Amino acid sequence: MRLSRYFLPTLRETPAEARIVSHRLMLRSGMIRRASAGIYSWLPLGFRVLKKIETVIHEEMTAAGAQAVLMPTLQLADLWRESGRYDVYGPEMLRIADRHDRDMLYGPTNEEQITQIVRDDIRSFRDLPRNLYHIQWKFRDEIRPRFGVMRGREFLMKDGYSFDLDFEGAKRSYNIMFVAYLRTYARMGLKAIPMRAESGPIGGDLSHEFIVLADTGESAIHADKRLFAMDPRADGVDLEGDLEPVVKRWTSLYAATDDKHDPATCPLPAGDLVEARGIEVGHIFYFGTKYSEPLGCAVTMPDGERRVLHGGSYGIGVSRLAAAIIEASHDDAGVVWPDAVAPFDVGLVNLKSGDADCDAAADDLYGKLRGAGVEVLLDDREERAGVKFADMDLIGLPWQLAVGPRGARAGTVELKRRAGGEKHELAADAALQRILDKSA
């Protein structure tokens, strides 16, 4: 992509409304614009990030045996009356009437919708278990939306739902998601710690929040320092095998959010305790027959018994993750995107657009990178070098490649890694090779 033709409205100054760093940087780097309180438009750069996050999630969900579907944003109120939640949900639910004056709602979540689908088309024990998910916009009319997309009213969520014959099966589905979630966040360059959460009316301990560490996070957390040394990708986990030991390893170590932490009863000595801040980016829980029962979601067992299904649901805040990743990865100059979710792999800066040597060298690199399947943003604008560098640092692409008049004639370029900032003057082909090696 050539920046001269790309819609990337960066801001030199910070809009007054933005208080936290992710919100400021998302506005300044031209990722989002506010449409109204808690509702945002995603501009090309931001939309790319959203899609990258979705891709990671899709890959990990597929690997975990879940299947992607897409359910509607608008749902019939009658469906929610079946589960009883239409009256329980309160003003956070956006209620709408269509032209026939039929009560509808903009879905804040989809348990009812997915349960209806499974109820209508899954009838035999042979068809279980199933794990279906979608990535769809949700609306919750929050009392106080804030911090940009961190707590928006409209937000993109991955919500998945498992259906099993019994508790044992549901527990297994839960464990698979538990592990898949750890892997998903790790791939995005995030350290996510699972923490025991309120499990609601069903009871038991099958509910965990996933908290990503960020200095600017909303909640304080207290956790065993050993949790931070664990790498979910290092296990080489077999998702088909028994995951109970893996889940146990994570859940047996102390981790609590501020409201559940009491220094007086904390089992860990201060030296083993990490006090940090975090952002909730996921929540999983087992809810048994809470929806299957009232909605009549059941299958026939081998002996003819009608068995009500056990469900679980698994959420990831996709749009919130875009902000959370920035909170966890930025510096004074701007965003520092982890490779997996960066909107482009490489920012190629032509330091002197219009100079024949520079143009030729930049175009050559641009073509070669694209030919190798690397996503490149070429800054070919008629701007001064300083402006281009500042914008590149702001939008935070993992690699920067600068082509200037001196280098263009000598056949060299400057390669900079955004994270860390190391710069190397290299032959163009060597720089190209280094990017290909590292991004492979």
Place this chain on the structure above:
RNA sequence: CGGGGCGUGGCGCAGUCCGGUAGCGCACCUGCUUUGGGAGCAGGGGGGCGCUGGUUCGAAUCCAGCCGCCCCGACCA
């Protein structure tokens, strides 16, 4: 919803107390000079001050109502 604050070109702000017909920086356009970390000079374009109604010879400035937005609290991916 309770408490606090703010709405003036795309962004950041001044002007409002003490009414006289809108200003600064950045951005944008043109020209010249400049050119490896947010250039300099010169010349331009763009807003009638959130909306509605009132007071007044005259309202961004005063009054009333409404709308929108931000911050603190309870809730949430």
